[in-house]
Amino acid sequence: MIRNTFSILNGIGDKLERKLWGAGILTWDKFIGAPDITFISAHKKTFFDESLSSALNALDHADAAYFARAIKRRDHWRLYDIFKEESACLDIETNGFMPGSGGVVTVIGIYDGFDYKCFIRDENLTAESVMEEISRYKYLITFYGSGFDIPYLLRAIPGLKFDIPHFDVCFGTRRLGFRGGLKRLESELGIARDEIVKDMNGYDAVKLWEHAQRGSSDALKILKLYNKEDTVNLYAIAGIVYQRLRTQTGIEHYL
Known part of the structure; x- marks a missing residue:
């Protein structure tokens, strides 16, 4: 579930997260790999790409402390799997x-x-x-x-x-x-x-x-x-x- 989670990004809540899913952006890799996303500005996307790249690196290294800081407490359940x-x-x-x-x-x-x-x-x-x-x-x-x-x-x-x-x-x-x-x-x-x-x-x-x-x-x-x-x-x-x-x-x- 965590790789489908975009509420890790500042300014993205449940509604915008579902909008991303509906646009076929289901994972962090998909988000980073998309040349552009019509409802997210190029400036914000660049910033979000960097944030998601850091999250992917933390995930690869099983850096739990990173996610304790980076993810809203209400969403810590998404790390369960x-x-x-x-x-x-x-x-x-x-x-x-x-x-x-x-x-x-x-x-x-x-x-x-x-x-x-x-x-x-x-x-x-x-x-x-x-x-x-x-x-x-x-x-x-x-x-x-x-x-x-x-x-x-x-x-x-x-x-x-x-x-x-x-x-x-x-x-x-x-x-x-x-x-x-x-x-x-x-x-x-x-x-x-x-x-x-x-x-x-x-x-x-x-x-x-x-x-x-x-x-x-x-x-x-x-x-x-x-x-x-x-x-x-x-x-x-x-x-x-x-x-x-x-x-x-x-x-x-x-x-």
Whole structure:
């Protein structure tokens, strides 16, 4: 999808992008190779050609950081098919308070489509361990992470950086007309959750952490399972949402 994306260019929105598609300009290469485009001035086209050439070079080198800067955040989902093999689904649990008011991150879960890694407060959750793990990926997937998880982490773990594209599935589903949280989305898509944590929510995760702090190994085990289900299911959901967002653009009509 990213090679069909012209909203990367300043001044080009969804309407003009579809106009380009309708004119047979479906990819960056087609745009650059066209001698002229009737509804884009020669001056602008020269500038756009340079921008797209830079984007193609970044794509050839899998430079995810370039696209994190160059593409509007609302369009980061369009990079999914390019970076999905190097992506990480991230979800955090907290003690129920905000940073600065006694809030701490209790669990960070990361799933890459194959392995789930769990970072637990007072065990293996450190700024260094989390940054080292995040540095392995080129694409971040969350559910409302741009509104909660990432801002919370940046405040709670000084020095942590996220300079890669970020597909926030929550806002992707909003564009598709869906209203509700991750659990409701799982239900609508027929994605199952382990029975042990099927009916749990964020408040339950806070209470489990409190029990774990009092020495309950079972509570910690269930908390980890709850977090794992969030990240693993999100990985499956991201692929579905990406395909539906792609269809919504209308690109398939022009291919």
